[in-house]
Amino acid sequence: xxxxxxxxxxxxxxxxxxxxxxxxxxxxxxxxxxxxxxxxxxxxxxxxxxxxxxxxxxxxxxxxxxxxxxxxxxxxxxxxxxxxxxxxxxxxxxxxxxxxxxxxxxxxxxxxxxxxxxxxxxxxxxxxxxxxxxxxxxxxxxxxxxxxxxxxxxxxxxxxxxxxxxxxxxxxxxxxxxxxxxxxxxxxxxxxxxxxxxxxxxxxxxxxxxxxxxxxxxxxxxxxxxxxxxxxxxxxxxxxxxxxxxxxxxxxxxxxxxxxxxxxxxxxxxxxxxxxxxxxxxxxxxxxxxxxxxxxxxxxxxxxxxxxxxxxxxxxxxxxxxxxxxxxxxxxxxxxxxxxxxxxxxxxxxxxxxxxxxxxxxxxxxxxxxxxxxxxxxxxxxx
Amino acid sequence: xxxxxxxxxxxxxxxxxxxxxxxxxxxxxxxxxxxxxxxxxxxxxxxxxxxxxxxxxxxxxxxxxxxxxxxxxxxxxxxxxxxxxxxxxxxxxxxxxxxxxxxxxxxxxxxxxxxxxxxxxxxxxxxxxxxxxxxxxxxxxxxxxxxxxxxxxxxxxxxxxxxxxxxxxxxxxxxxxxxxxxxxxxx
Numbered sequence: 001x002x003x004x005x006x007x008x009x010x011x012x013x014x015x016x017x018x019x020x021x022x023x024x025x026x027x028x029x030x031x032x033x034x035x036x037x038x039x040x041x042x043x044x045x046x047x048x049x050x051x052x053x054x055x056x057x058x059x060x061x062x063x064x065x066x067x068x069x070x071x072x073x074x075x076x077x078x079x080x081x082x083x084x085x086x087x088x089x090x091x092x093x094x095x096x097x098x099x100x101x102x103x104x105x106x107x108x109x110x111x112x113x114x115x116x117x118x119x120x121x122x123x124x125x126x127x128x129x130x131x132x133x134x135x136x137x138x139x140x141x142x143x144x145x146x147x148x149x150x151x152x153x154x155x156x157x158x159x160x161x162x163x164x165x166x167x168x169x170x171x172x173x174x175x176x177x178x179x180x181x182x183x184x185x186x187x188x189x190x191x192x193x194x195x196x197x198x199x200x201x202x203x204x205x206x207x208x209x210x211x212x213x214x215x216x217x218x219x220x221x222x223x224x225x226x227x228x229x230x231x232x233x234x235x236x237x238x239x240x241x242x243x244x245x246x247x248x249x250x251x252x253x254x255x256x257x258x259x260x261x262x263x264x265x266x267x268x269x270x271x272x273x274x275x276x277x278x279x280x281x282x283x284x285x286x287x288x289x290x291x292x293x294x295x296x297x298x299x300x301x302x303x304x305x306x307x308x309x310x311x312x313x314x315x316x317x318x319x320x321x322x323x324x325x326x327x328x329x330x331x332x333x334x335x336x337x338x339x340x341x342x343x344x345x346x347x348x349x350x351x352x353x354x355x356x357x358x359x360x361x362x363x364x365x366x367x368x369x370x371x372x373x374x375x376x377x378x379x380x381x382x383x
Numbered sequence: 384x385x386x387x388x389x390x391x392x393x394x395x396x397x398x399x400x401x402x403x404x405x406x407x408x409x410x411x412x413x414x415x416x417x418x419x420x421x422x423x424x425x426x427x428x429x430x431x432x433x434x435x436x437x438x439x440x441x442x443x444x445x446x447x448x449x450x451x452x453x454x455x456x457x458x459x460x461x462x463x464x465x466x467x468x469x470x471x472x473x474x475x476x477x478x479x480x481x482x483x484x485x486x487x488x489x490x491x492x493x494x495x496x497x498x499x500x501x502x503x504x505x506x507x508x509x510x511x512x513x514x515x516x517x518x519x520x521x522x523x524x525x526x527x528x529x530x531x532x533x534x535x536x537x538x539x540x541x542x543x544x545x546x547x548x549x550x551x552x553x554x555x556x557x558x559x560x561x562x563x564x565x566x567x568x569x570x
Contacts, residue, residue: 173453
């Protein structure tokens with residue numbers, strides 16, 4: 001058992017996931033990740049580079065991945081904005097890599113030391129065009145370790161940039177946790193390459209080295225990487241393949257935690273650090289006799305549409321608190337599809353929601369429902 | 384003046400002061416000490432963009448059970464080392480809180496229950512005003528059961544740089560001695 005900081009857990013999780021290349025540019029509140037990588041990676045025979053900015057940082061990460069490295073960077077909102085171009089490039093070139101964004105209040109420089117959850121849509125849609133996306137988040141120091149390790153695994157499996165969203169509180173938070181020891185660096189065997197193996201499409205990622213010649217382009221290309229003028233279906237096919245692969249493994253990728261939901265008449269849906277306040281609110285509402293549960297999202301994208309839809313059918317209302325002015329509430333509403341009323345709580349002032357604020361909102365919603373059902377009679381309201 | 388304090392569960396501790404006073408390190412040391420005592424802990428920190436000065440806050444939640452909400456709303460134990468932080472935080476405490484305030488702070492609207500102790504002055508006598516955080520932690524250890532003194536000592540050894548270890552251990556002892564022995568907790 002050790003006292004571990006969120007950012008330190010990200011480093012340990014990355015190492016457990018095989019990370020052997022880090023390029024970055026320091027920024028609060030993600031800096032400790034880079035700081036620790038700069039100490040640890042060289043001593044493991046791995047590579048650490050401080051780049052001139054965030055564009056170069058993700059550029060270096062993509063290049064390292066082409067060379068067969070398990071590569072990552074970490075940043076915060078302003079840097080994440082700069083990385084959007086290269087996130088799209090990594091998607092188009094099917095390059096596995098991991099990007100951690102420790103969210104702080106934005107837009108622009110915002111509040112560097114204060115937490116937010118304002119990048120949840122940017123993480124999905126920030127670069128132009130369509131692409132498959134895997135975006136994970138965490139609510140505890142232990143979680144940070146687990147999702148960062150998973151991000152490396154899934155980046156390889158799906159040949160995607162996988163994004164991990166933390167926040168200023170979680171990055172700097174310390175908890176006592178039991179983490180597995182950091183494994184020794186693994187000498188990975190090169191993937192066997194057939195002469196005729198296409199470099200792109202639904203194929204395992206092959207590092208670009210040795211005797212194979214690989215053409216890489218952000219232009220639309222076919223499976224050999226060849227660009228063909230004005231033939232749009234190549235690009236669409238690559239994106240569709242990726243989407244289909246992620247879709248096929250939906251059950252593996254879409255992770256969430258159900259907390260006291262089985263008999264719940266009200267559901268809170270929350271993610272990241274906000275789920276901690278929601279859990280405390282559920283406990284306190286349960287003590288006052290209201291049957292409330294929490295669905296904590298670990299995977300934000302792909303969005304757990306089916307799970308939310310099923311949940312909506314079993315409760316009389318859903319509340320989503322988030323540290324932005326209403327972002328994930330939109331896919332939530334789409335997934336609920338009118339089966340239950342949905343309410344949003346948002347803030348972007350750098351403070352966490354307090355459990356009491358969530359308790360009050362649920363109580364207010366419950367009283368309103370009680371008033372309505374006493375007028376119309378019956379309804380789903382609990383006894 | 385010193386009433387016997389029985390620690391609630393969860394125990395919510397808030398340290399506050401200026402950037403550079405070791406407020407965050409103080410929180411880490413308390414969290415580490417409580418962990419040595421076999422408890423669940425969460426430590427959070429909050430500071431302005433300035434590396435020095437500006438207000439700084441560090442919070443520790445300690446419990447026998449897993450901790451849901453990581454921050455402190457009403458502190459059960461409050462330590463304050465600067466006037467600015469005092470104005471900002473001294474009222475956000477629970478009714479029976481132990482509040483230890485540095486006596487160089489001019490408190491015009493203080494609560495009668497606040498305990499003013501010479502934290503910075505004691506640290507200066509140790510020739511290192513930077514140790515006022517540990518003097519304060521010593522006083523809190525005596526007054527408010529935040530952790531076993533031996534665990535605090537072990538945490539200081541773990542987290543303080545070797546060259547400052549001795550002076551911080553002396554600061555801990557000086558802090559414990561600021562508190563009347565009748566108020567000392569057992570163990």
